[in-house]
Amino acid sequence: MTLKNVLLASSAIALIAAPLAAQDMADSMTIVSWGGAYQNSQLKAYVEPYQEANPDVSVTWDESSNEAVAKLRAMDEAGNVTWDLVDVVASDAIRLCDEGLAMEYDPDELLAPAEDGTPASEDFGDMLVSDCFIPQIVYSTTVGYRTDMVPEGTDPPTDICALFDLDTYPGQRALEKRPINNMEWALYCDGVAKDDIYDVLETEEGQDRAFAKLDTIKDDTVWWSAGADTPQLLADGEVFMGSTYNGRLFSVIEEQDQPVAMLWDMQVFDLDGWIIPANLPEDRLARVKDFVKKETTTQALADQAKYISYGPARSSSAPLVGKHDELGIEMAQHMPTDPANAKNTLLYNYEWWADYRDDLDAKFQAWLTR
Amino acid sequence: MSDIAESDDRISAEGSRDLKRSLNRALRAQKMRALMLIAPLLIFILVTFIAPIVDMLFRSVENEIVSDTLPRTVLALDDWEYTSGETPSEAVFAALYYDLFVAAELKEHTRLGSRLNYETTGISSLFRKSGRRVDRFDTDIYADQFTALDPAWGEPATWTMMSEALDDDPDALPETASALEGWHHLLKVERDDPATEAPADILFTALYRDLSAGAPGLNDGDLAAMTATARQAVDGFETVSIRDQFVDVDDSWLDPEIWGTIKAYAPKYTIGYFLKSVDYQLTPEGIEKQPEDQQIYIRLFVRTLVMSLTIMVSCIVLGYPVAFLLANLPMRYSNVLMILVLLPFWTSLLVRTSAWKVLLQNQGVINDILVWLHIVSESGRLALINNQTGTIIAMTHILLPFMILPLYSVMQTIPPTYMRAAKSLGATDWTAFWRVYFPQSVPGIGAGSILVFILAIGYYITPELVGGTSGIFISNRIAYHISSSLNWGLAAALGSILLVAVLMLYWAYDRIVGIDNVKLG
Structure with a gap:
């Protein structure tokens, strides 16, 4: 191989590799939730801030949480899971985990520690009721x-x-x-x-x-x-x-x-929280992991309480719960955990x-x- | 002379045979062409409609999960009888240990747990707990003792060789062969390399059990020598009871009920789901009637049929006069009326159902008006919703167009001259209607009734919203088992029964009325 060929080949590889690196994370996500006020609180607290930081990511909502367990099983059997992140109640998360439809994860690896450095597994504590369940609210x-x-x-x-x-x-x-x-x-x-x-x-x-x-x-x-x-x-x-x-x-x-x-x-x-469907393709999984890491932080969970009266699942989030975004009333006293x-x-x-x-x-x- | 006649006959016979053949050929070509024309639709229906339904219905008997997840346990349980009332032997526990170890690594055990939990409460958590603990059983002492005897036992290569040797002669060390098979299945699924994976505890446990039970062992090669040495040593080994290990996790493992359930549901196909659908159950002791407090499905099937018939009849009663008006009014009035019939037909089902909620509820419009008119007292408001009445009212309204439209199209074809002729012959209005007009409209009633009845039998959103507890249908339970309990087998069995019931009713209808008498226009 001549030098020229080597140069050509390596630049070709570089050309191919560059967009590949950018594509490591998929640029779209399908999030499944309950619709209504609850989904709106997630849009405001998690998705909009995330999209601000990552303007090229598009998010599609699917309001199917009610029958998420059955639909996910059907998708899995058809070999075509189109969802990236699914909001379910804890008992459904346990069922999905048992069925092998949800991904097991390591809390300390996937989730960010609290601001004072407490690892996520301790900060969420008892709320981690299943190996697949990423708690959001109480x-x-x-x-x-x-x-x-x-x-x-x-x-x-x-x-x-x-x-x-x-x-x-x-x-x-x-x-x-x-x-x-x-x-x-x-x-x-x-x-x-x-x-x-x-x-x-x-x-x-x-x-x-x-x-x-x-x-x-x-x-x-x-x-x-x-x-x-x-x-x-x-x-x-x-x-x-x-x-x-x-x-x-x-x-x-x-x-x-x-x-x-x-x-x-x-x-x-x-409890209500996220599960990541099992066996996602790598680029989509990378995107979801990035989203989950950034949007389950102490502050992010506390932010959700601005829009709906459910308590954040992280113990470190409780002191940060503020006023209702529109009504301007203190939300802490309306939390079930108050x-x-x-x-x-x-x-x-x-x-x-x-x-x-x-x-x-x-x-x-x-x-x-x- | 006769020769000529004979040959003439032969020629004509041959000629007609040729003619027949070419006619057949032409017909076949025609049929093929017709078939080709409908092929796209036929394939479409087969692939997107018939195949999924058959696949779904097949789940009502399919039960491979037990024998796929616990193959060794199922085999070992062959020698055990539930009626003995005893817990199975150590050999069965060993088989369960090998199976559960592999299943837990592959995360299949919880799936089986939820499957068996439909039959016996508690199995779900039993499997979850046991799966969590199974790789930490005290059986690691066997691994320690074998490797202390000869470090080669700890080498993956030894076990690869062992597996090759046992492939030819699995009876030499039967349990080891079986455990190795599971181990290799696990490695294959996890895409691990057998040459590098450290051997699991199940292999040593199986080898120990084989040697101490006096299995024949291998005859030649290095392994033969190794196993022979080990055979000498195992008598002095420290042992552990696998049964105690399981009981240590949960003492439900001592309950014959658990084992009986596994055994009863071990076959690849089961009638368990169908039995459940008719309020029976398959227990370790055989087929039994469900206890009184769990019988529900027969009642719901009967209710579904009775209420669908009621709805059908009320559709006929309400729809017939409307269709009659539509068919007999002058065009400009009947067009307006038609729009009134079609307007709700185009409105969302949910909207119409919710509207009925507003109208029918206790503090709703109808009750308010009745109280205002002093027809009922404030305390005697009528219960029109969250019961059968609510379901019948709302569903009759929703399904009414399906009755009116076929009726209307049949009535339109009845010439008005017939009625006039009847009257001119001296019939009263009623006789003319009943003897002349009505019989001609019966095919429309038949078509409308079939449409309404079959649609009604499968409804579930409306009964769920307005039916309360007494107005729900079997389809509500099917929906529950599909989307909530994930017991798709039971849902499929209930669905199959419903499908067969409808087909039988259709057949009966064809027998009694004749399906040719049904007209949609």
């Missing part, structure tokens, strides 16, 4: 009630068992059409100590007990399946009290100014429900149709 399922429908001369309800007290607080209830949360509340109000709830619920008698308690309000309950149902039912005065996500109640109370108040008692904490709200709480028991979900759901649905 939300809670809690109960709201119509303040104007409280009977005259009665104190407004302060504890969860008001749900089952039709004598003092008559009126319709709205509860989710699934066993999770309802069974726990039923047992708790039937006199089971909080720490024993899951032990009792494991037994046939315990399950019967929970159903018997739910039986007392079954005829006065509207069963919801979409998060928007209860806020609407409350706003229409269809129900007196109902369970839903705390962020939904926040918007009914603070943004829509409805006569609704919240019952933080026995709120059930749950000490005033979190006096009596329950943490969703993921491992337990992963086991009992199929069984109890069959029983619950059979109970509903009876």
